[in-house]
Amino acid sequence: MNTNKTYQTLTFEVKDRFATITINRPTKMNALNSEMLGELKELLVDIKTDSEYKILGIILTGAGEKAFIAGADIAEMSDMTPSDAYTLGQLGQQVTTLFETLQVPVIAAVNGFALGGGCEMAMSCDFIYATDNAVFGQPEVKLGLIPGFGGTQRLAKLVGRNNAKELIYSGRNLKADEALRMGLIVRTFANKDAMMEEAMKTLKAISMNSPLAVSMAKKVMNEGIDLTIAEGLQLEKRQFSGIFSSEDMREGTRAFVEKRAPSFKGK
Template structure:
């Protein structure tokens, strides 16, 4: 599919840099952007994704306020449902998705970051959920995911005040995992991390991601059951045989071409 609001750049390792390309609108999430993101995330099976925005002042400045201002309640609900679908597709993708934040990641942009496996940021980056300033609330998953990441009290303070946090505070809070001086260094680091992940068993990475998502909200015994089921499933895979045999033979493993576990297929 040819995208009008996304740029897709896939290297020889299968790692895709997925860029929102609406720089004049600060890469705001319009219905078109969300629809194209949903299509890519539903149709493609890369090794991993670096999710970023076109260079400028913003990673993704938020949802498109010009579109939302004219929406009826029913239209707002459909728009929110589309945004939630996109963030769930990011969160549940059978491959790692790393946010590369350079500039403002506010509202829907911050919610995209929260749905990724982890995020890198440049020092100029600013994150936040300022929806209350517009008479709105986070609607793409921010009320759910933010408190899981930073804790209920911090999430309430951030959402109720709508205040922004700079890159260093975002790092302290755990919203991002590393901060870089500039965009090239950040993108290079994100790709290097994904290449390192790609050298491991793609099936095992997919299973681990499924467990990490699946144990949320469960008790420890319930979570351990989820983990044990996936641990057992790993023993059924060719990757497990190859990985253990390579270790014992003191040679690098050569994993198969399967990039994700069949359990993720529709």
């Protein structure tokens, strides 16, 4: 994996095996366009298929103070045909699905506006931290559109169907305090620096646990959300029993019995 590759619409930094992806179109409020989605897809595929670098966790954020991702690039979309829109929607959904299915934890660190596609990108991460000035919303109906990168599906799972319908039908914005009460985000911070510092602390704390167990827990939770409770319990039981064949399970339980810190290998 080439961590020194240069991108036009984002920056990718890795330090001590923790990665930060920064959406970097500040003059356009970090608005999503086809180029950015293509670069994100390429990067995430590289991360997902990498067997050598072993990134432990990722923070997704936006450049500057005004916007995480203010939405999709409307100028680019305004002249699209249905076929063009299908291609764009497919690309956007591929990117959000890649974020959602990465084996490592991904934290969205939202500063300023996270509207439309920006909200959808944030929701595809494992959870969302936000600054007090963050603003969320799916305002597509105000433009004669609907969410196309997963918003109609993920928002309902995060805040409940009726809340999601009210938000999507009205297109209204959510400030950070209301988003916190609804469960869309999990923590708020006074400023971006404090948020980024805490997000990195969280990833480092998670990395002290078995990476195999964290990855499996993520997989089971993501897959189980669309199952009945009975089906979900069967899935959990299979994975719970399966992890007993792992080196991490043996190391973790032995370390507990021996009253020492575990040394996990992720296998």
